[in-house]
Amino acid sequence: MMSKEAGEKNRELxxxxxxxxxxxxxxxxxxxxxxxxxxxxxxxxxxxxGSDAFKAKRNPLLHEMLENLKFELAQMGVYHNRIPRLKKEEVDVTLPSENDEDIKDSAKVRDLKRANRRLQAENAKLSAEVAKLSEFKDVLEEMGLWK
Incomplete structure (x- = not known):
């Protein structure tokens, strides 16, 4: 069982x-x-x-929030495997006290961080390729095939 504070923090997040x-x-x-x-x-x-926080035995309210989101996504047609057994029950969910602009700014920051991680991974991959190709260049220069 997780602490009440941690469970509440996870629900707020x-x-x-x-x-x-x-x-x-x-x-x-x-x-x-x-x-x-x-x-x-x-x-x-x-x-x-941890993903265990979503388990019903660890945090029943967080589990219910996830199930409600799944149901809502199924209603919107986003959730590809629609699960008919999902039942939407009312759960008192209080959102963090942020205004809409703060939420949109946080979403933009998260999107930028995600894009940054993708670009860093791509950069690392390209750097490795350049290092590999520079070895071939050195060999071609030694053979007199690179000017």
């Missing part, structure tokens, strides 16, 4: 994340899917806590 995603002009929920299902692990990794 998740509620804020949902609000950020919904505040986007066209949120890409599919980034958080695995095998056509919403992935608690991908969400938890982004929010900085």
């Amino acid at each position: 998740f509620a804020g994340w949902i609000a950020e995603m919904k505040a986007k002009e066209s949120p890409n929920w599919v980034d958080y899917f695995y095998a056509d299902k919403l992935s608690p692990k991908k969400i938890a990794d982004e929010l900085g806590f």
Whole structure:
């Protein structure tokens, strides 16, 4: 069982994340899917806590929030594997006290961080290729085939 404070913090983080995603002009929920299902692990990794927090026995309210999101995404047609057994029950969810601009700014920062990570990975890959090709250049210069 997780501490009450940690559970509350995780619920606030998740509620804020949902609000950020919904505040986007066209949120890409599919980034958080695995095998056509919403992935608690991908969400938890982004929010900085363990995916076990989404288990009903650890944090029933957080689990219910996730189930409600799945149901809502199914209603919107985003959730590819629609699960009819999902039932939407009312859960009292209080969002963090941020105004809409702060939420949109946070979403932009998160998108920029994600783009930055992708670009850093691409840069590392290209740097490795350049190093490899420079070795071939050295060999071609020694053979007199490179001017």
